[in-house]
Amino acid sequence: MRHFDLVIIGTGSGNSIANKRFASWDIAIVEKGAVGGTCLNVGCIPTKMFVHTADVAGTPAAAARLGVDAHLDGVRWTDVRDRIFGRIDPIAENGRRWRAERNANVTFYQGTARFVGPKTLDTGTGEVITADRFVLAAGGRPVVPDVVDLESVGYHTSDTVMRLDALPPRMTILGSGFVAAEFAHVFSSFGVQVTVIARSDLLLRHEDHAIASRFTQLASGKWDVRLSRKAVRAERVGGVVRLHLEGPDGAEVVESEELLVAVGRKPNSDLLDLPATGVETHPDGRVVVDEFQRTSVEGIYALGDISTDYQLKHVANHEARVVQHNLLNPDAPIAADHRFVPSAVFSSPQIASVGLTEQEATARGVRFVTAEQAYASIAYGWAMEDNTGFAKVLADPATGQILGAHIIGPQAPTVIQPVIQAMSFGLDARSMARGQYWIHPAMPEVLENALLNLPLD
Numbered sequence: 001m002r003h004f005d006l007v008i009i010g011t012g013s014g015n016s017i018a019n020k021r022f023a024s025w026d027i028a029i030v031e032k033g034a035v036g037g038t039c040l041n042v043g044c045i046p047t048k049m050f051v052h053t054a055d056v057a058g059t060p061a062a063a064a065r066l067g068v069d070a071h072l073d074g075v076r077w078t079d080v081r082d083r084i085f086g087r088i089d090p091i092a093e094n095g096r097r098w099r100a101e102r103n104a105n106v107t108f109y110q111g112t113a114r115f116v117g118p119k120t121l122d123t124g125t126g127e128v129i130t131a132d133r134f135v136l137a138a139g140g141r142p143v144v145p146d147v148v149d150l151e152s153v154g155y156h157t158s159d160t161v162m163r164l165d166a167l168p169p170r171m172t173i174l175g176s177g178f179v180a181a182e183f184a185h186v187f188s189s190f191g192v193q194v195t196v197i198a199r200s201d202l203l204l205r206h207e208d209h210a211i212a213s214r215f216t217q218l219a220s221g222k223w224d225v226r227l228s229r230k231a232v233r234a235e236r237v238g239g240v241v242r243l244h245l246e247g248p249d250g251a252e253v254v255e256s257e258e259l260l261v262a263v264g265r266k267p268n269s270d271l272l273d274l275p276a277t278g279v280e281t282h283p284d285g286r287v288v289v290d291e292f293q294r295t296s297v298e299g300i301y302a303l304g305d306i307s308t309d310y311q312l313k314h315v316a317n318h319e320a321r322v323v324q325h326n327l328l329n330p331d332a333p334i335a336a337d338h339r340f341v342p343s344a345v346f347s348s349p350q351i352a353s354v355g356l357t358e359q360e361a362t363a364r365g366v367r368f369v370t371a372e373q374a375y376a377s378i379a380y381g382w383a384m385e386d387n388t389g390f391a392k393v394l395a396d397p398a399t400g401q402i403l404g405a406h407i408i409g410p411q412a413p414t415v416i417q418p419v420i421q422a423m424s425f426g427l428d429a430r431s432m433a434r435g436q437y438w439i440h441p442a443m444p445e446v447l448e449n450a451l452l453n454l455p456l457d
């Protein structure tokens with residue numbers, strides 16, 4: 001049985017660990033799918049390439065209010081799809097070739113890994129290996145809810161929907177989180193009639209409620225949004241999927257040619273048979289790790305979606321850097337920093353968030369004040385004729401410490417970055433607002449003014 005210094009399971013963020021600093025280590029990498037993982041192949045990167053294309057497709061419709069008459073002649077779906085994956089697929093394939101053929105100290109196994117004993121792994125290729133150290137970086141996969149006959153009607157998840165053969169006339173999206181919000185924007189901008197089914201009474205309900213309410217209100221004007229609905233049964237009649245719902249007004253049926261299931265993702269820990277090597281998991285399947293990304297078994301680390309509270313690429317990448325350091329310096333480990341994890345929803349409008357929401361601050365009993373500033377009240381907001389976007393900030397009234405920031409509107413994920421920096425480096429609201437220049441008339445003025453509006457003691 002071959003023995004390695006290190007085995008890495010999963011080539012998402014885990015793939016970045018084995019760099020030249022590990023040149024003297026004998027390493028195995030096991031991957032069951034395409035090299036590069038979720039973000040590259042079926043996640044952040046292709047979705048944002050579709051989102052940008054959708055923003056372009058949506059521009060003519062938004063131009064008339066500025067006095068510019070433009071017309072969208074059409075979206076060539078297969079050209080868009082093939083442009084995007086024509087760029088991504090070769091990156092995954094080159095990544096596989098590099099690891100499999102040109103990386104002297106790495107042995108690449110294309111298989112589904114599973115532990116069969118303490119630090120003993122079946123690589124899914126017919127070969128069982130052992131190692132001193134393991135990195136569990138096997139990510140997660142879409143959850144498929146328990147809806148009667150769902151399996152038999154045929155549905156898509158984010159793993160498959162970007163490779164459709166043709167745009168359907170209608171699409172139902174079951175779920176109301178990140179994936180639902182982004183794909184509803186993409187497909188509706190491409191001319192598909194979109195229905196969004198939410199279990200709760202708000203879309204994106206984990207966002208600050210002021211933001212989620214504004215998003216839900218705007219989405220309801222563009223898509224057929226059904227709130228407080230439970231999907232109970234699915235059937236296919238000819239080419240049409242009929243999704244049976246129960247809601248506040250009783251039973252109803254939504255029909256569409258395609259169904260996208262977007263109700264969350266679960267960790268892939270169950271694929272790894274972790275009890276065989278003694279690694280503990282939480283009841284929801286996340287691998288238990290300490291602040292140094294160490295699991296319950298000495299020498300076994302975990303990172304990213306398989307263990308984290310935050311299913312985000314920048315978190316998986318950060319944790320991979322922590323694991324990398326701790327593998328090389330086990331006697332001087334560094335801790336992962338999860339104090340201020342930002343996130344963004346690339347829908348229309350865009351949303352970005354960092355720190356506490358108002359409902360979280362209230363639930364924790366934290367003393368806070370808030371302030372809001374509309375895009376409509378800053379000069380660049382006038383230029384864009386934006387009358388729905390705003391920034392909201394929360395701060396400690398005594399110290400001015402920034403507790404959270406939430407933005408809905410154009411370029412929100414870019415506009416929020418200075419607050420992430422301020423929070424990470426301990427800059428208070430007053431110093432942030434008045435201790436620097438803010439370019440006039442640029443969009444971050446929405447933040448400057450929100451900070452100045454805070455009723456601090």
Ligand SMILES: Cc1cc2nc3c(=O)[nH]c(=O)nc-3n(C[C@H](O)[C@H](O)[C@H](O)COP(=O)(O)OP(=O)(O)OC[C@H]3O[C@@H](n4cnc5c(N)ncnc54)[C@H](O)[C@@H]3O)c2cc1C
Nearest residue numbers: 010012013032037038043044113138139304305311312313
């Ligand atoms: C549609 C979508 C859009 C997203 N957009 C964003 C975004 O804009 N910004 C953002 O920050 N995050 C986004 N995310 C989340 C982000 O993609 C993930 O948080 C991130 O990719 C997780 O990285 P990871 O390395 O933990 O796991 P992954 O990238 O999922 O890598 C895990 C790898 O392990 C492999 N694997 C699993 N089990 C086994 C096994 N038993 N044996 C061998 N190999 C195995 C898998 O095939 C996979 O390649 C998005 C996710 C989705 C689904």
Ligand SMILES: NC(=O)c1ccc[n+]([C@@H]2O[C@H](COP(=O)([O-])OP(=O)(O)OC[C@H]3O[C@@H](n4cnc5c(N)ncnc54)[C@H](O)[C@@H]3O)[C@@H](O)[C@H]2O)c1
Nearest residue numbers: 145175176177178179180199262263264265311344345346
């Ligand atoms: N821009 C980004 O950073 C980005 C984009 C896409 C995905 N992601 C990551 O991927 C994760 C998964 O995304 P997601 O949208 O699938 O999950 P999500 O957790 O964001 O949202 C899932 C939604 O589905 C609802 N839901 C759960 N079960 C349901 C059911 N049976 N019927 C109807 N609704 C149900 C939940 O209430 C929730 O609102 C996200 O949490 C995020 O971390 C990030």
